[in-house]
Amino acid sequence: MVWSPGKQLNRGRYRIERELGRGGNSITYLAKNKQDEAFAIKTLNDEFINSEILPSSEFNRWQEIFIQEAFKLAKCSHPHIVRVEEIFPEDGVWCIVMEYIAGTNLASYVQQQTLLEQEALQYIQQIGNALITVHNNGFLHRKIGPENILLRHNQSEGKAVLIDFSLARPFDQDLTETRSGEIADGFTPMELYSHTGKRGPYTDIYALGATLYLLLTGETPPNAQDRYLNDISLQPPQEINPQISDRVNDAIILAMALEPEHRPQSIKEWFELMKLPVTTEETSKTKKASRSSISVIDQMIVLASGGAFVGGLIAQFYGAVIGAVFGAIFAVLYKKNRSHN
Ligand SMILES: Nc1ncnc2c1ncn2[C@@H]1O[C@H](COP(=O)(O)OP(=O)(O)OP(=O)(O)O)[C@@H](O)[C@H]1O
Numbered sequence: 001m002v003w004s005p006g007k008q009l010n011r012g013r014y015r016i017e018r019e020l021g022r023g024g025n026s027i028t029y030l031a032k033n034k035q036d037e038a039f040a041i042k043t044l045n046d047e048f049i050n051s052e053i054l055p056s057s058e059f060n061r062w063q064e065i066f067i068q069e070a071f072k073l074a075k076c077s078h079p080h081i082v083r084v085e086e087i088f089p090e091d092g093v094w095c096i097v098m099e100y101i102a103g104t105n106l107a108s109y110v111q112q113q114t115l116l117e118q119e120a121l122q123y124i125q126q127i128g129n130a131l132i133t134v135h136n137n138g139f140l141h142r143k144i145g146p147e148n149i150l151l152r153h154n155q156s157e158g159k160a161v162l163i164d165f166s167l168a169r170p171f172d173q174d175l176t177e178t179r180s181g182e183i184a185d186g187f188t189p190m191e192l193y194s195h196t197g198k199r200g201p202y203t204d205i206y207a208l209g210a211t212l213y214l215l216l217t218g219e220t221p222p223n224a225q226d227r228y229l230n231d232i233s234l235q236p237p238q239e240i241n242p243q244i245s246d247r248v249n250d251a252i253i254l255a256m257a258l259e260p261e262h263r264p265q266s267i268k269e270w271f272e273l274m275k276l277p278v279t280t281e282e283t284s285k286t287k288k289a290s291r292s293s294i295s296v297i298d299q300m301i302v303l304a305s306g307g308a309f310v311g312g313l314i315a316q317f318y319g320a321v322i323g324a325v326f327g328a329i330f331a332v333l334y335k336k337n338r339s340h341n
Pocket residue numbers: 020021022023024025026027028040042082098099100101102105147148150163164165166180181
């Protein structure tokens with residue numbers, strides 16, 4: 001099932017305009033509400049929905065994994081992390097509604113031009129500060145890369161925005177449930193090639209360092225597994241672009257060390273090497289955003305508090321168990337979010 005333009009969702013509240021992107025597990029659409037405001041709506045892709053070989057229990061499990069992206073986004077509220085608006089079921093699948101970021105992604109942007117250090121560091125600083133929020137919430141993003149960083153056209157709202165929390169997990173959780181999309185050539189650190197590799201903030205730091213390498217050189221760095229197996233050393237970015245400062249050159253090489261223990265262990269430590277400021281305090285904008293995610297969680301609770309109702313509503317597809325599971329997750333999230341605010 002792929003929805004066509006004009007398809008109405010959530011009892012006419014949204015109308016599909018077009019497809020924005022398709023990954024290993026999901027499809028993301030541009031949709032508009034009745035006031036003509038744009039949203040991004042993400043749902044599991046048709047490979048899951050049409051699968052005749054996937055038992056319904058497996059499908060339910062994938063739905064649960066999929067919908068967790070919304071909870072993680074709601075928890076990690078930050079001006080440089082995409083905002084989640086609400087979730088709802090449609091045609092038997094859950095949909096995640098997010099703010100629509102009109103703009104381009106860093107991968108397309110860097111194809112037009114290699115960036116000056118100052119501009120590249122501005123985006124890295126914004127995304128690094130967003131990652132501090134993710135890490136402080138106990139998650140790793142695990143999919144940092146130029147395709148998952150969007151640049152808003154409207155600069156007054158700040159520029160770089162982190163999206164795609166589909167692989168975000170608590171630090172020590174194994175990824176055996178991941179179907180695809182785990183390995184991103186050039187940006188994925190060694191420890192994500194194995195299910196047992198130890199992970200920490202340094203896992204996302206490798207990927208952000210590799211993203212900075214691309215922004216400043218125009219070249220995707222070699223993949224970590226090839227570097228490891230074939231003993232390929234990383235060409236210093238300054239050799240490709242002599243305008244890169246010594247400080248930033250060294251910080252990229254450190255962030256991209258194959259061994260996690262040789263990398264900076266926190267974004268703050270890495271930023272200090274580059275003399276980049278860390279924003280740990282919530283800005284007034286973050287506070288606003290975090291109020292909005294409370295209301296998102298409130299909406300989720302409204303959905304879940306009628307656990308039986310929701311379960312009954314969607315029973316034909318995934319049963320009341322999901323209602324109960326969601327109820328528990330919503331309650332935990334809600335409690336935590338309230339205690340933070
Ligand atoms: N909030 C948004 N605003 C604008 N465009 C978006 C938004 N979210 C996603 N997109 C577009 O949709 C594409 C796919 O979204 P996303 O990166 O979340 O999933 P994915 O890469 O398809 O991965 P997966 O299936 O593994 O979750 C993005 O690359 C981007 O172009």
